[in-house]
Amino acid sequence: MTLPYLAVASSPTVLREAERIMLVCNACRYCEGYCAVFPAMERRLTFAPGDLRYLANLCHDCGECLYACQYAPPHEFQVNVPRTLAQLRLESYEHYAWPPALAGAFRRHTVATSLALAAAMTGVLVLVTRAFGSPAAPARPADFYGVLPHGVMTTVFGSVFVFVLVALAIGVRRFRRGVGGTAGLPRVAPARGQTRPTYQALRDALTLRNLHAHGTDCTHREEARSPWRRRFHHCTFYGFLLCFASTSVAAVYHLFLGWEAPYGYASVPVVLGTTGGLGLIVGPAGLYWVGRRRDPAAGDPAQRPADRAFLLLLLVTSLTGLGLLAWRESPAMPALLLVHLGVVLALFVTLPYGKFVHGLYRTAALVQHAAESWAFKPGFVRPIR
Numbered sequence: 264m265t266l267p268y269l270a271v272a273s274s275p276t277v278l279r280e281a282e283r284i285m286l287v288c289n290a291c292r293y294c295e296g297y298c299a300v301f302p303a304m305e306r307r308l309t310f311a312p313g314d315l316r317y318l319a320n321l322c323h324d325c326g327e328c329l330y331a332c333q334y335a336p337p338h339e340f341q342v343n344v345p346r347t348l349a350q351l352r353l354e355s356y357e358h359y360a361w362p363p364a365l366a367g368a369f370r371r372h373t374v375a376t377s378l379a380l381a382a383a384m385t386g387v388l389v390l391v392t393r394a395f396g397s398p399a400a401p402a403r404p405a406d407f408y409g410v411l412p413h414g415v416m417t418t419v420f421g422s423v424f425v426f427v428l429v430a431l432a433i434g435v436r437r438f439r440r441g442v443g444g445t446a447g448l449p450r451v452a453p454a455r456g457q458t459r460p461t462y463q464a465l466r467d468a469l470t471l472r473n474l475h476a477h478g479t480d481c482t483h484r485e486e487a488r489s490p491w492r493r494r495f496h497h498c499t500f501y502g503f504l505l506c507f508a509s510t511s512v513a514a515v516y517h518l519f520l521g522w523e524a525p526y527g528y529a530s531v532p533v534v535l536g537t538t539g540g541l542g543l544i545v546g547p548a549g550l551y552w553v554g555r556r557r558d559p560a561a562g563d564p565a566q567r568p569a570d571r572a573f574l575l576l577l578l579v580t581s582l583t584g585l586g587l588l589a590w591r592e593s594p595a596m597p598a599l600l601l602v603h604l605g606v607v608l609a610l611f612v613t614l615p616y617g618k619f620v621h622g623l624y625r626t627a628a629l630v631q632h633a634a635e636s637w638a639f640k641p642g643f644v645r646p647i648r
């Protein structure tokens with residue numbers, strides 16, 4: 264089956280187009296105050312593939328430079344920075360993916376494939392439960408480990424979690440090396456009160472400061488600014504973190520304190536998980552709504568199926584988790600548990616090969632940008648390699 268996503272231009276084509284556009288922008292420089300991409304571009308005289316992939320991951324796809332550009336379509340120069348950099352971001356995810364054989368997965372995510380994967384994972388868990396646990400309702404209410412023993416659950420999820428961590432870490436390491444890292448930068452000792460590049464980049468990533476640069480919200484259409492993309496992104500990101508914290512606290516309870524699930528409604532894991540779950544409903548639903556209102560001329564519409572698939576998996580993870588919490592003492596608990604765990608597994612195995620990676624690559628690009636801004640005085644132009 265041919266997916267529309269596969270129509271995205273090939274790697275050399277995207278790189279050539281990005282280089283052409285960056286050369287035009289570097290001569291023009293009209294947009295240098297809009298975002299980090301343009302100052303980073305101006306530090307370069309030539310654009311190797313690593314430079315272009317770095318610039319692509321610095322872009323947060325606001326569209327501002329498209330609306331300002333006198334060379335944008337229908338001008339014959341056909342300069343569309345947001346779309347070109349969006350296509351190059353996808354190319355960079357594939358280029359640095361580990362293992363490389365799975366890089367093609369980035370172009371195969373759709374809502375349908377995500378739901379099919381969640382169903383397949385649930386099916387696998389049903390078989391595992393039949394082999395090692397008990398698919399019937401346990402004698403004790405809300406006894407999750409009576410359905411799927413704790414050892415089996417941690418083995419399955421622990422293996423997937425370790426694989427995901429390794430795949431993501433290798434991808435980011437390759438990206439850092441590909442963009443040159445800070446190896447070619449002059450070493451500058453921090454002055455008193457100066458923020459270190461890593462802290463500055465983390466602060467920028469955690470606050471989404473670049474989506475609210477100079478006290479102004481990003482555009483989503485020409486002349487239309489809105490804080491909602493940033494707000495819904497915060498709900499999604501911090502909702503995810505809270506759910507992760509909930510699972511981590513529960514693991515500490517079980518492994519080190521001997522306190523077994525289920526935990527009370529006012530306990531730390533349940534409060535963290537419920538709050539995070541609500542964030543993972545509001546955030547992805549809001550981002551889907553914001554995405555539908557965005558100007559299709561900016562960004563890469565061909566990547567929308569994958570973006571929506573990721574949002575859907577986050578949303579369904581949260582809905583099934585909250586459903587499990589609400590009906591954990593009912594006879595439906597075993598089925599709800601296996602469906603929820605199946606969706607979580609589908610979400611986890613697709614993390615290194617979907618939209619999730621944008622946060623890591625963007626943070627790595629922000630670290631690089633902060634290091635360059637720190638090391639180079641304004642007006643000092645020096646190729647990184």
Ligand code: SF4
Nearest residue numbers: 288291292293294332
């Ligand atoms: S996007 Fe257009 S206006 Fe902006 S720097 Fe590039 S060529 Fe100039």
Ligand code: SF4
Nearest residue numbers: 298322323325326328
């Ligand atoms: S789309 Fe926005 S973030 Fe991306 S290069 Fe243009 S102005 Fe910068």
